[in-house]
Amino acid sequence: MNKLYAPIALALTAALLSAPAGAQEAVKKKLYCWNEAGRKVCGDALPASATDSARTEFSAKSGMTTSQVGRALTPEERAAAAAQATIEQQTQFQLAAQRMREHAMAESYATEADLRRAFSSRIALLDDTIKATQLSIGGLRQSLISLLRQAGEAELAGKRVPANLAGTITTQHNELIRQQAMLVTHRQDRGEIDAELEHALQTYRALKGPKAAAGPGDGDA
Structure with a gap:
């Protein structure tokens, strides 16, 4: 049966190869449609004015x-x-660097307790900073209240508020605003370090496996 069909296949191949060039070009010919001045235009050739336009190309056959x-x-x-x-x-570089840091972290700490201790100093420092800022804000408030009281008493007595008193009030008020902004930033940093620790723990557990939380000898009988 293969011998029977072989001459047919050869004949078809020969016919295709010997087809006129125009017929072969017709198979390859394209049609184009594009927008021009708000209307759709189609043709079998793309003008130079439309080469930068969005277009759809179709097979002419x-x-x-x-x-x-x-x-x-x-x-x-x-x-x-x-x-x-x-x-x-840059994002890909940062992610790659983060993965390297996470793997290095897994190699650096034997247990979760070691990892938590590495974060504890940063957390303690931030907590102390927040407390110190809160105390500073409290002191500034009391001082500002006292200064404002002095200015109010002067005005009630029909006197001008001394320039140095007014200047001190302005200075302390600006400092109070600055300290309050710092407190907001410190609290945000504190929340971020908690999230960072939680992410580090999850990553550590994923890299080290279920025994990550156990310290040396904890699993011994």
């Missing part, structure tokens, strides 16, 4: 869509795309 070509980017869009690509590359 089958009428099926062969590709969708987006419009050319503007210089601003190209710059934005390049900037986004740089950001994504």
Whole structure:
């Protein structure tokens, strides 16, 4: 049976190879559709004015869509795309560096208790800083209240508020605002270090396995 069909296959191949060039080109020919001045235009050739436009390409033989070509980017869009690509590359570098730090962390601490102790000094320092800032804010409030009382008494007595008193009130008020902003920042840092510790523990457990929480000898009978 193979011998019977072989001449047919050879004949078809020969016919295709010997087909006129125009017929072969017709098979490859494309049709294009694009928007021009708000209206859809189609043709069998793409003018130079449409090379940067979004378009749909069709097969002239089958009428099926062969590709969708987006419009050319503007210089601003190209710059934005390049900037986004740089950001994504930097993000990948940061993630790779983070993974390296996490693996190094898993090698550095024998147990979770060791990892917690590494964070405890940072946590204690932040807690002390928050307490000190709170005390400073309390002292500034009391001092400012006293200064404002003095200014109020002077005004009630029909006197001008001394310039040095007014200046001190302004200075202490500005310092109070600064200290309050610092307290907000310290509290945010404190929350972030708690989240960082929790993430570090989860990563540590994933890298070290279920025995990570046990200290040396804890699992011995």
